[in-house]
Amino acid sequence: MNDGISRITYFWVVIFLVLALADTTSSFGGQRYWIYFRDKGPESGEPLYKNVARYTTAMQQVTERSLRRRAKVLPQNALVDEQDVPLYKPYEDSLRAEGIQPVNELRWFNAVTAELTAQQIQQVQNLPFVKNVTPVKTLYFKNDPLIKHSGAQTLSALSHTSIADSTDSLDYGSSYSQLQQIQIPELQSLGITGSDVLLGMLDTGFRWRYCLSTRTADVWHEYDFIFHDTVTANQPGDDPGQDTHGTGTFSEVCGYAPGDLLGGAFNASFLLAKTEDIRSEKHIEEDNYANALQWMDSLGVDVTSSSLGYSIFDSGQGSYTYADMNGHTTIVAQAVERAVKVGIVVVTAAGNEGENPSWPYIISPGDADTAITVGAVDSTGTLAGFSSRGPTSDGRIKPDVCAQGVQNTAASVDDSSLYFGFTGTSASTPLVGASVALILSAHPGLTPLQVRNALHATASQSNAPDTAYGWGIERALDAALSFGMIFSNPPRIVLDSASGNNAIITGIKASDGVQSGSAQVFYSLDHSKNFKSLNLTHIINTDLYFARFPQFPPHDTVEYYVQAVSGGGVTATAPYNALQSLFSFVVGDTTVFRKSPISEDINGINFVKEPIPSNYFLAQNYPSPFNATTAISFGVATPQNVTIDAFNILGKKVVAIYNGNVYGTMTVQWNAAGVPSGVYIIRMSSPAFNAVMFTMHKN
Numbered sequence: 001m002n003d004g005i006s007r008i009t010y011f012w013v014v015i016f017l018v019l020a021l022a023d024t025t026s027s028f029g030g031q032r033y034w035i036y037f038r039d040k041g042p043e044s045g046e047p048l049y050k051n052v053a054r055y056t057t058a059m060q061q062v063t064e065r066s067l068r069r070r071a072k073v074l075p076q077n078a079l080v081d082e083q084d085v086p087l088y089k090p091y092e093d094s095l096r097a098e099g100i101q102p103v104n105e106l107r108w109f110n111a112v113t114a115e116l117t118a119q120q121i122q123q124v125q126n127l128p129f130v131k132n133v134t135p136v137k138t139l140y141f142k143n144d145p146l147i148k149h150s151g152a153q154t155l156s157a158l159s160h161t162s163i164a165d166s167t168d169s170l171d172y173g174s175s176y177s178q179l180q181q182i183q184i185p186e187l188q189s190l191g192i193t194g195s196d197v198l199l200g201m202l203d204t205g206f207r208w209r210y211c212l213s214t215r216t217a218d219v220w221h222e223y224d225f226i227f228h229d230t231v232t233a234n235q236p237g238d239d240p241g242q243d244t245h246g247t248g249t250f251s252e253v254c255g256y257a258p259g260d261l262l263g264g265a266f267n268a269s270f271l272l273a274k275t276e277d278i279r280s281e282k283h284i285e286e287d288n289y290a291n292a293l294q295w296m297d298s299l300g301v302d303v304t305s306s307s308l309g310y311s312i313f314d315s316g317q318g319s320y321t322y323a324d325m326n327g328h329t330t331i332v333a334q335a336v337e338r339a340v341k342v343g344i345v346v347v348t349a350a351g352n353e354g355e356n357p358s359w360p361y362i363i364s365p366g367d368a369d370t371a372i373t374v375g376a377v378d379s380t381g382t383l384a385g386f387s388s389r390g391p392t393s394d395g396r397i398k399p400d401v402c403a404q405g406v407q408n409t410a411a412s413v414d415d416s417s418l419y420f421g422f423t424g425t426s427a428s429t430p431l432v433g434a435s436v437a438l439i440l441s442a443h444p445g446l447t448p449l450q451v452r453n454a455l456h457a458t459a460s461q462s463n464a465p466d467t468a469y470g471w472g473i474e475r476a477l478d479a480a481l482s483f484g485m486i487f488s489n490p491p492r493i494v495l496d497s498a499s500g501n502n503a504i505i506t507g508i509k510a511s512d513g514v515q516s517g518s519a520q521v522f523y524s525l526d527h528s529k530n531f532k533s534l535n536l537t538h539i540i541n542t543d544l545y546f547a548r549f550p551q552f553p554p555h556d557t558v559e560y561y562v563q564a565v566s567g568g569g570v571t572a573t574a575p576y577n578a579l580q581s582l583f584s585f586v587v588g589d590t591t592v593f594r595k596s597p598i599s600e601d602i603n604g605i606n607f608v609k610e611p612i613p614s615n616y617f618l619a620q621n622y623p624s625p626f627n628a629t630t631a632i633s634f635g636v637a638t639p640q641n642v643t644i645d646a647f648n649i650l651g652k653k654v655v656a657i658y659n660g661n662v663y664g665t666m667t668v669q670w671n672a673a674g675v676p677s678g679v680y681i682i683r684m685s686s687p688a689f690n691a692v693m694f695t696m697h698k699n
Contacts, residue, residue, distance in 0.1 A: 031135060121526060172185065182475065191488045377403070386425075
């Protein structure tokens with residue numbers, strides 16, 4: 001999961017320890033400045049040949065995961081460049097010798113930021129290695145309309161959308177409307193929920209361990225660029241409302257609370273960056289944002305979502321003008337362009353300035369050409385009055401697409417309510433960010449510009465874009481289908497009860513249909529890579545196919561991939577990089593992807609399905625498969641004693657997870673640290689209801 005990260009752990013530990021020495025409150029008593037260096041040392045400008053020391057140090061700034069992502073957009077011999085080379089340490093040492101302590105280091109810009117007095121400004125400008133010194137912009141942050149005026153609401157105050165008539169198996173609760181408008185449930189119904197995608201969030205902070213709907217998120221790393229530590233939730237010194245905004249945006253992506261809130265990409269993995277400080281009349285420095293993007297790039301992020309923007313600044317700080325909204329003037333726009341250049345899809349908010357007569361425009365970095373800039377509509381698709389308008393000052397159409405941003409369901413950190421109605425382009429942006437994660441999960445090889453162009457081409461007014469809606473309301477399923485076809489992820493493995501042999505079932509969707517007879521499964525035994533093929537038979541009136549495997553020897557490992565041809569002649573495989581990354585199962589353990597032992601009969605084949613009882617339930621644990629810790633949700637309609645136990649596949653009880661009286665719903669954590677990897681049976685027992693499910697634990 002964290003491959004390659006150890007290569008740069010030491011580097012970032014050193015950087016963060018240096019940053020931790022900085023005065024985190026001085027930005028409210030002094031002025032922070034950019035100090036740009038002339039070069040990166042005596043060898044600056046020399047080619048970055050392999051085995052050259054500067055090339056080696058540049059490679060050490062990024063993980064293998066980052067390099068794989070960069071390979072989608074850069075030549076193999078140019079995966080790193082001069083902007084990846086670290087700052088020249090003797091220059092920083094010279095600054096410290098002058099009594100100046102760097103706060104943030106940005107190798108992308110060959111610069112540091114530091115607090116400077118008037119005397120120090122002249123002192124620094126006279127240093128021979130300094131190119132120039134400019135003030136860091138200090139933002140007046142315009143809050144989203146609901147948070148500013150209404151505060152948190154209880155879930156009961158929101159309209160609840162029933163999906164009883166929906167074909168989707170997930171219970172979205174009141175979050176269905178915001179997802180359905182941009183076709184996210186259609187993708188999730190195929191099992192495309194963000195797996196294998198690393199999504200970065202930049203915001204005010206994240207109390208994700210506190211909220212029911214976010215506490216099971218797969219967070220790889222988090223960092224506070226304000227206090228320079230790894231705590232992104234509120235801590236001493238923060239404004240009490242600091243992490244409200246970020247927790248809300250994050251929940252729209254990662255949330256998993258069936259019946260109340262489901263996020264758009266709840267199976268993705270996440271990086272969290274706390275970049276925006278709302279203290280002292282809501283001030284924030286741009287360099288936190290740029291530094292966070294640089295950090296996320298190094299760790300291999302695939303897509304970022306930020307509901308932040310920069311336009312109107314404090315008196316005396318030199319506000320940006322509309323002329324500056326050209327995509328290349330602001331530091332944050334430059335950082336976004338760099339991020340996209342190295343293969344990151346950047347999704348950002350258009351802003352809430354639409355009703356401001358003196359500034360109704362897009363805010364930066366939404367002006368960046370390659371960013372996917374998101375406006376807001378209500379649940380009927382009508383543009384929200386506050387949604388910022390384009391064009392950019394150089395005449396380009398913005399925003400790019402719109403999504404619901406009025407009374408969205410989001411997680412609340414208010415003790416009086418679990419959820420609130422979230423309004424603003426801050427609320428619409430994470431929905432689009434989540435949809436991009438789904439598209440990348442279905443098509444991992446896509447570049448940022450391919451994703452953006454697909455969103456443009458399939459949105460609701462793609463033929464007549466304007467400066468209010470952009471290309472219109474996003475259609476995520478149509479965008480994903482524009483690349484040929486979509487396979488369910490992973491192809492579902494079930495037990496064929498008729499013959500006792502294994503069967504593989506996969507959902508396949510294509511915008512122009514699937515050519516008859518073209519769907520096949522290729523399989524090999526015990527990593528031999530000697531693949532045999534079987535034709536997949538289409539089950540009429542579904543997107544499902546099946547094949548009956550021969551009788552395999554017990555405990556053999558079966559590796560497989562699926563291939564089909566669209567009506568237009570596009571051949572696609574699942575996984576995307578078949579033969580490099582394959583699906584697999586162990587004979588006898590074919591229940592690894594089963595969600596329950598309940599089944600239904602379709603055309604004579606015994607399919608498993610996830611039961612959703614009306615009164616009692618044991619939900620599939622999340623995540624599954626899992627490493628170390630997983631969450632198990634269950635519920636009963638009347639007060640009674642409930643036990644939750646884990647058994648191995650031989651039926652031996654491994655651990656008692658829970659034993660107590662329950663009334664209603666409950667979520668418990670199973671910490672399986674020290675438990676061997678393998679398939680486990682989770683059993684719920686109560687006087688009125690018994691159920692089991694299967695999961696896989698991977699050390």
